[in-house]
Amino acid sequence: MTHLTNSQVDISVDCVVFGFDGEQLKLLLIDQKLPETGNLSPEVLQIALPGDLMNAGESLDACAARVLKELTSLEGIYLKQFYAFGDPNRVSDLKDQEWLRSFRVNPERRVITVAYYSLVKMDDYVPQASSFASSAKWTDIQDVPELAFDHNDIADKAIAVLRQELTTKHIGFELLPEKFTLSQLQTLYETILDKKLDKRNFRKNIKKMDQVIPLDEKQQGVLHKPAQLFRFDRDANENVKEE
Amino acid sequence: MTHLTNSQVDISVDCVVFGFDGEQLKLLLIDQKLPETGNLSPEVLQIALPGDLMNAGESLDACAARVLKELTSLEGIYLKQFYAFGDPNRVSDLKDQEWLRSFRVNPERRVITVAYYSLVKMDDYVPQASSFASSAKWTDIQDVPELAFDHNDIADKAIAVLRQELTTKHIGFELLPEKFTLSQLQTLYETILDKKLDKRNFRKNIKKMDQVIPLDEKQQGVLHKPAQLFRFDRDANENVKEE
DNA sequence: GTTATAAAGTGTAAAAGACACACTAACTTA
DNA sequence: TAAGTTAGTGTGTCTTTTACACTTTATAAC
The missing domain is CATH 3.90.79.10 (Nucleoside Triphosphate Pyrophosphohydrolase)
Known part of the structure; x- marks a missing residue:
C-alpha cells in the first residue's frame, strides 16, 4: 500500500x-x-x-x-x-x-x-x-x-x-417572486417536471400547505381576471408534525 | 478578488x-x-x-x-x-x-x-x-x-x-445474504427505519416487486415452521415501465 | 406420538389519497 | 356591451394504504 x-x-x-x-x-x-x-x-x-x-x-x-x-x-x-x-x-x-x-x-x-x-x-x-x-x-x-x-x-x-x-421538498417558491399567483407556481412545476398538471388537483395540494399564505392583493395590469397573490412563509409550521 | x-x-x-x-x-x-x-x-x-x-x-x-x-x-x-x-x-x-x-x-x-x-x-x-x-x-x-x-x-x-x-430505492437487499426470508427483510426495514411495520402489508408490498424471487428452498435448522427463501434479482424488469 | 412452542403465512374491509373532469367569474380592450 | 382571456371552484371514481387475527408447520421435550 x-x-x-x-x-x-x-x-x-x-x-x-x-x-x-x-x-x-x-x-x-x-x-x-x-x-x-x-x-x-x-x-x-x-x-x-x-x-x-x-x-x-x-x-x-x-x-x-x-x-x-x-x-x-x-x-x-x-x-x-x-x-x-x-x-x-x-x-x-x-x-x-x-x-x-x-x-x-x-x-x-x-x-x-x-x-x-x-x-x-x-x-x-x-x-x-x-x-x-x-x-x-x-x-x-x-x-x-x-x-x-x-x-x-x-x-x-x-x-x-x-x-x-x-x-x-417545497423549494419551488425559491424561484418565484415574493408575491406570486398559483398559476405561476403551477407553470413552474410543469416546466421543471416537464409534464402537465391538473389545475384543480394542483391547487388542492398547494392549499394543504400552511406555508402558502394568501395576500390581500391581486395581480395587476393583466388583461383578464386578476389572480390572487400568495407568499411563501418558510417558517410556518407545515402540517404540525409532532412526536 | x-x-x-x-x-x-x-x-x-x-x-x-x-x-x-x-x-x-x-x-x-x-x-x-x-x-x-x-x-x-x-x-x-x-x-x-x-x-x-x-x-x-x-x-x-x-x-x-x-x-x-x-x-x-x-x-x-x-x-x-x-x-x-x-x-x-x-x-x-x-x-x-x-x-x-x-x-x-x-x-x-x-x-x-x-x-x-x-x-x-x-x-x-x-x-x-x-x-x-x-x-x-x-x-x-x-x-x-x-x-x-x-x-x-x-x-x-x-x-x-x-x-x-x-x-x-430497493437497496435493502444489499445488506442481506443472497437467500433471505421475508421476516429477515422486514426486520431489516424495521431496524433501519426504526419503526414497526405490519407483516401482511409489508409482504404485499414486497411481492409487488418482480425483483424478489421465491426459491425452491426453505430455511433450515429453526425450531419452528421454516420460512420460504427468496433472492433479489437486480436485473429483473421492475414493474415494466415503458413508453 | 402427543403436546408445547415459536414463527410463518394468509385476506378483507374501511379510510385516505390520487385522479379525471367542465363550467362560471372577473377583468381588459375595442 | 361584446369578445377575449385567465382565475377559480367541487364531486365522483379509482387506487393505495392501513388496520387487524387466526391457522399452519416445523422442532423439542416429555
Missing part, C-alpha cells in the same frame, strides 16, 4: 444557478473570454458554470456562497451541495494549456469540484453589460450549449436533483 | 460501511492504534471510519472502491457517494500533530473528504484478528463511540441518507 501525498490537487466549487422567468427554467452561465494570445485563434469564447477555486480558510459552503455573491451580489440564496466530481481527467485531458490558464487552472494539477445548485428569484439578478472579462447570462435550459470541462454533466445532474427535490 | 492556489489541500475518501446481522444495523469501524511515542500517553487508540487519501491518477469512485477492497477484499459492493465535507478546521484544529500523523495526515494541510456509504452482506466480511496496526470491527449503530475528526457527523449523515434511500 503506497500512499501518495497528492499535492497536485485543487478544489473548486461550481454552482448551477437556476432561475425562472415565468415560462422557462434558466441557468446562469458565464462567458469566459480568452485574452487574445497573439498567434493563436483570434478570440476563444468558452461558456461555463460559475465557479472558483476554494480559498485557504474557506469552507465549501462559504466558497459556494462567495461564488454566488461575487457574481450576482446576492446573499442568503438557496444553495445546496449535491455532488463531487473527481475524475482524474475531467480537466486537464481536454484542452490546451492556454485555455486552461484562462480559468486560473494550472494544467499540472488535478481539480476536484464540489457542485452546488442554487435557486434564485430571477428578478433579483439582472446581468449587467459586463465590464469584466467574463459576463453572466441567463440561458434557457433547452439551449445550454457545450460547456467547459465536464460542466454539462454537472448541469445535467443538477437538473435531475432539482426535479427530484421539487417533488419531495 | 484574490485567488489562492490552495496547494495545502488533500483529498480523502471515507466510507461508511453498513452491515446487518439479523438484529442490528452495524458500522464497520477502524481501530487506529498509535505507536507509542515515548513520553506521550502509553497507547492512544482512536476509532475512525475507513478511508484514505486519494491517489494521483484515481477517480473518487475508484478510491472508495479501493478503500473498501484494501480493508475487506470485497469488490463489486454497493457504494455511493453522498456528501463532501470541507470545513477548514475539520481536521487540524482538533488534535495534536503526532495523532494526525498516525492517520498519514499532514497537519499543515487541509483535508477535504468525500464520503461514500456502502452496503455489505455481513457474512461476506468477517474481520480477522489483525496483523496490521489498524483493525476493523463491526459496531452496533447504537454503540458508535466518539470517532476521529468529524467522522461522527459523516456517519450520522450517512444513516439519514440510508434511511431516505431505503424508502425510495
Whole structure:
C-alpha cells in the first residue's frame, strides 16, 4: 500500500444557478473570454458554470456562497451541495494549456469540484453589460450549449436533483417572486417536471400547505381576471408534525 | 478578488460501511492504534471510519472502491457517494500533530473528504484478528463511540441518507445474504427505519416487486415452521415501465 | 406420538389519497 | 356591451394504504 501525498490537487466549487422567468427554467452561465494570445485563434469564447477555486480558510459552503455573491451580489440564496466530481481527467485531458490558464487552472494539477445548485428569484439578478472579462447570462435550459470541462454533466445532474427535490421538498417558491399567483407556481412545476398538471388537483395540494399564505392583493395590469397573490412563509409550521 | 492556489489541500475518501446481522444495523469501524511515542500517553487508540487519501491518477469512485477492497477484499459492493465535507478546521484544529500523523495526515494541510456509504452482506466480511496496526470491527449503530475528526457527523449523515434511500430505492437487499426470508427483510426495514411495520402489508408490498424471487428452498435448522427463501434479482424488469 | 412452542403465512374491509373532469367569474380592450 | 382571456371552484371514481387475527408447520421435550 503506497500512499501518495497528492499535492497536485485543487478544489473548486461550481454552482448551477437556476432561475425562472415565468415560462422557462434558466441557468446562469458565464462567458469566459480568452485574452487574445497573439498567434493563436483570434478570440476563444468558452461558456461555463460559475465557479472558483476554494480559498485557504474557506469552507465549501462559504466558497459556494462567495461564488454566488461575487457574481450576482446576492446573499442568503438557496444553495445546496449535491455532488463531487473527481475524475482524474475531467480537466486537464481536454484542452490546451492556454485555455486552461484562462480559468486560473494550472494544467499540472488535478481539480476536484464540489457542485452546488442554487435557486434564485430571477428578478433579483439582472446581468449587467459586463465590464469584466467574463459576463453572466441567463440561458434557457433547452439551449445550454457545450460547456467547459465536464460542466454539462454537472448541469445535467443538477437538473435531475432539482426535479427530484421539487417533488419531495417545497423549494419551488425559491424561484418565484415574493408575491406570486398559483398559476405561476403551477407553470413552474410543469416546466421543471416537464409534464402537465391538473389545475384543480394542483391547487388542492398547494392549499394543504400552511406555508402558502394568501395576500390581500391581486395581480395587476393583466388583461383578464386578476389572480390572487400568495407568499411563501418558510417558517410556518407545515402540517404540525409532532412526536 | 484574490485567488489562492490552495496547494495545502488533500483529498480523502471515507466510507461508511453498513452491515446487518439479523438484529442490528452495524458500522464497520477502524481501530487506529498509535505507536507509542515515548513520553506521550502509553497507547492512544482512536476509532475512525475507513478511508484514505486519494491517489494521483484515481477517480473518487475508484478510491472508495479501493478503500473498501484494501480493508475487506470485497469488490463489486454497493457504494455511493453522498456528501463532501470541507470545513477548514475539520481536521487540524482538533488534535495534536503526532495523532494526525498516525492517520498519514499532514497537519499543515487541509483535508477535504468525500464520503461514500456502502452496503455489505455481513457474512461476506468477517474481520480477522489483525496483523496490521489498524483493525476493523463491526459496531452496533447504537454503540458508535466518539470517532476521529468529524467522522461522527459523516456517519450520522450517512444513516439519514440510508434511511431516505431505503424508502425510495430497493437497496435493502444489499445488506442481506443472497437467500433471505421475508421476516429477515422486514426486520431489516424495521431496524433501519426504526419503526414497526405490519407483516401482511409489508409482504404485499414486497411481492409487488418482480425483483424478489421465491426459491425452491426453505430455511433450515429453526425450531419452528421454516420460512420460504427468496433472492433479489437486480436485473429483473421492475414493474415494466415503458413508453 | 402427543403436546408445547415459536414463527410463518394468509385476506378483507374501511379510510385516505390520487385522479379525471367542465363550467362560471372577473377583468381588459375595442 | 361584446369578445377575449385567465382565475377559480367541487364531486365522483379509482387506487393505495392501513388496520387487524387466526391457522399452519416445523422442532423439542416429555
